Amino acid sequence: MTTPRFFALVPAAGIGERSGAGMPKQYVDIAGKPMLAHTLAALAAVPRVAHTLVVLSPDDDRFEAALPHHQGWVARVGGGSRAESVLGGLAELRRRGATDDDWVLVHDAARCLLRPEWVDALIDACADDAVGGLLAQPIADTLKAGDAEGRVTATVDRRDKWAAQTPQMFRLGLVERALTAMGAAATDEASAVEALGLAPRLVRASMANFKVTWPEDFALAAHLLETK
Numbered sequence: 001m002t003t004p005r006f007f008a009l010v011p012a013a014g015i016g017e018r019s020g021a022g023m024p025k026q027y028v029d030i031a032g033k034p035m036l037a038h039t040l041a042a043l044a045a046v047p048r049v050a051h052t053l054v055v056l057s058p059d060d061d062r063f064e065a066a067l068p069h070h071q072g073w074v075a076r077v078g079g080g081s082r083a084e085s086v087l088g089g090l091a092e093l094r095r096r097g098a099t100d101d102d103w104v105l106v107h108d109a110a111r112c113l114l115r116p117e118w119v120d121a122l123i124d125a126c127a128d129d130a131v132g133g134l135l136a137q138p139i140a141d142t143l144k145a146g147d148a149e150g151r152v153t154a155t156v157d158r159r160d161k162w163a164a165q166t167p168q169m170f171r172l173g174l175v176e177r178a179l180t181a182m183g184a185a186a187t188d189e190a191s192a193v194e195a196l197g198l199a200p201r202l203v204r205a206s207m208a209n210f211k212v213t214w215p216e217d218f219a220l221a222a223h224l225l226e227t228k
């Protein structure tokens with residue numbers, strides 16, 4: 001049996017509607033570079049990652065101008081949901097030689113605060129795991145359920161709750177089967193794997209690995225990148 005390799009897959013085919021940026025948020029300039037460039041630089045600094053594949057929308061006409069010196073793998077195989085974009089990327093990894101047993105670390109383009117040491121920690125924790133796992137943060141705040149009027153309907157027991165982050169690391173064959181079965185309803189890879197009856201490993205991460213989602217997140221990300 002050949003030694004499994006580690007590939008990173010970065011879905012970057014979203015439109016960033018919640019960000020209010022008026023353009024796909026992965027191309028918004030943060031601390032002097034497009035958000036996506038920060039994300040890719042962190043993954044490129046992990047020697048165990050053999051290749052990183054960026055998944056763009058088939059309509060993307062910004063990538064080459066935004067990242068003119070990029071030399072890594074890029075494919076315009078994104079879909080209408082994050083899960084479809086990841087599935088398109090997995091098929092592309094196969095076309096480029098990846099096989100069922102290789103590990104794939106799926107990481108949101110929008111988590112541009114990623115640090116190489118967090119990726120290494122995930123790989124160290126999961127490389128010998130039968131299922132795989134994800135970076136995640138135990139919930140520190142009291143957790144509320146709310147209704148459409150913005151009123152609390154319940155306080156949710158937070159003791160076993162974690163906020164899922166990325167990268168999420170699974171074998172190519174497993175994550176492809178899981179996402180194919182669950183489809184667009186899968187908001188992350190782990191939930192699709194869970195639906196197969198498996199229990200991904202939770203690897204404690206940092207709050208700083210947050211996903212730039214809302215308009216105010218750009219300033220926070222810029223501050224953290226400028227002061228790191």
Ligand SMILES: Nc1ccn([C@@H]2O[C@H](COP(=O)(O)OP(=O)(O)OP(=O)(O)O)[C@@H](O)[C@H]2O)c(=O)n1
Nearest residue numbers: 011012013014015016017018080081085109110
């Ligand atoms: N059809 C999609 C939707 C999302 N993504 C990617 O999945 C990651 C996480 O998604 P999210 O933060 O929700 O990004 P957007 O979908 O762009 O944002 P929004 O939901 O606000 O439109 C992002 O890197 C985004 O580019 C993708 O590749 N393909």
Ligand SMILES: C[C@](O)(CO)[C@H](O)COP(=O)(O)O
Nearest residue numbers: 082108164165166187188211
């Ligand atoms: C994958 C993810 O970042 C884990 O928290 C999250 O589920 C993505 O959700 P989004 O609605 O696509 O931003």
